[in-house]
Amino acid sequence: MGVYEDLGLEPIINVCGSVTRLGGAPMPKEVVAAFAEAATLAVPLEQLQAAASRRIALATGTEAGLVTAGAAAGLTLGAAAIMTGHDLGRMERLPDTTGMPNEFIVAREQRNGYDHAVRAAGARLVEVGFHELSSGAGVRRVEAWEYEAAITERTAGIFYVLTDGSRPPLEEVVALAHRRNLPVLVDAAAELPPRDNLRLIPATGADLVAFSGGKAIQGPQSSGILCGRRDLIAAAALQMLDMDDHRELWSPPDEWIDPARLPGIPRHGIGRGLKVSKEEIVALLVALRLFVETSPEADRARQMRMLERVANSLKDQPVACHIARSSGNECFPVLSIHVNDRPSALRIAAALRSGAPPVYVGHSRLSEGILLIHPLCLREDQVDALCSRLRAEIAH
Numbered sequence: 001m002g003v004y005e006d007l008g009l010e011p012i013i014n015v016c017g018s019v020t021r022l023g024g025a026p027m028p029k030e031v032v033a034a035f036a037e038a039a040t041l042a043v044p045l046e047q048l049q050a051a052a053s054r055r056i057a058l059a060t061g062t063e064a065g066l067v068t069a070g071a072a073a074g075l076t077l078g079a080a081a082i083m084t085g086h087d088l089g090r091m092e093r094l095p096d097t098t099g100m101p102n103e104f105i106v107a108r109e110q111r112n113g114y115d116h117a118v119r120a121a122g123a124r125l126v127e128v129g130f131h132e133l134s135s136g137a138g139v140r141r142v143e144a145w146e147y148e149a150a151i152t153e154r155t156a157g158i159f160y161v162l163t164d165g166s167r168p169p170l171e172e173v174v175a176l177a178h179r180r181n182l183p184v185l186v187d188a189a190a191e192l193p194p195r196d197n198l199r200l201i202p203a204t205g206a207d208l209v210a211f212s213g214g215k216a217i218q219g220p221q222s223s224g225i226l227c228g229r230r231d232l233i234a235a236a237a238l239q240m241l242d243m244d245d246h247r248e249l250w251s252p253p254d255e256w257i258d259p260a261r262l263p264g265i266p267r268h269g270i271g272r273g274l275k276v277s278k279e280e281i282v283a284l285l286v287a288l289r290l291f292v293e294t295s296p297e298a299d300r301a302r303q304m305r306m307l308e309r310v311a312n313s314l315k316d317q318p319v320a321c322h323i324a325r326s327s328g329n330e331c332f333p334v335l336s337i338h339v340n341d342r343p344s345a346l347r348i349a350a351a352l353r354s355g356a357p358p359v360y361v362g363h364s365r366l367s368e369g370i371l372l373i374h375p376l377c378l379r380e381d382q383v384d385a386l387c388s389r390l391r392a393e394i395a396h
């Protein structure tokens, strides 16, 4: 009996992508092996995180990095680091930000549920711009001058949520922020692939960038990466790591955290509840290495073949199938199944979830009557079952 069956659960076929609700992305065998080996031995976590910092810095072209408990945890720690710097008193007070600059300027159109992670550190979001496009009331997006106009002595930094269409471009926001001596914290959680984004996003000059480790990198579901400026990464690490040691004995690798900059050791910080285990750190680093080294083409070809099998199996059904090959060769191919209207799409999606084995399809276009099949979490040995479940529920 499998571990899930033992708990009374039937594993699902996930063709929805690496969503958190469904357990993120599967870890490759090599990553699982590293996780298991790391779990049986002990190392000081600050030394392990310092080694991780070197690997992350190399992979991202930044000064330093930290393995976090997901990208969202990276945003909480990043906001905390920006507000406190190396000030131990401020670290101790968070999330109470009385008396310190605590405002992060953010485009109103970039607000989303994940920015709770920034607010959790005690930061206050100050919105600029409008929703003119979505309200049908105008033609313009948020503009650089609007950020400039919102800067005051209470401003701690700028928070930027990166997607394909983010405006103004990140480079422009970084330039205006740096002219005013302000750091930029970037949510790039889901901006991989393409693989090059690991380097291209930090290369904009952004001070801190958060990526998910449990999405396309295929590390542990609850892992993430925060990378960027060395002093800010050190401040973030100081607020996450276990700090219960004697000053005389505490010796973090000093190219990473410089004790000479500190009048003492902080106590457990705002990030203590966001801790990352040794096996998660090791597994994330192996996953990151595979993600950087592996040519995406082989994987894309395998994913295309699986999607083609699914599309072919539906040829005699009253649906239209279309496989988008993605833009560039590093993004995922996705199969869209067009089934008339929203009510039928909802009915089929619900039936797929409740049957056996349960199938979870991509649901972002149900309102257009479209079911999406995303290949990242689909295994070869699940394709036949997926085809027959789709055929049965569509024909129903």
Ligand SMILES: *Cc1c(COP(=O)(O)O)cnc(C)c1O
Residues within 6 Å of the ligand: 020, 069, 070, 071, 072, 073, 114, 187, 189, 190, 211, 212, 213, 214, 223, 224
């Ligand atoms: C997934 C996601 C997050 C959260 O990432 P975790 O690694 O799950 O914490 C944050 N922001 C955006 C835009 C995301 O897509």
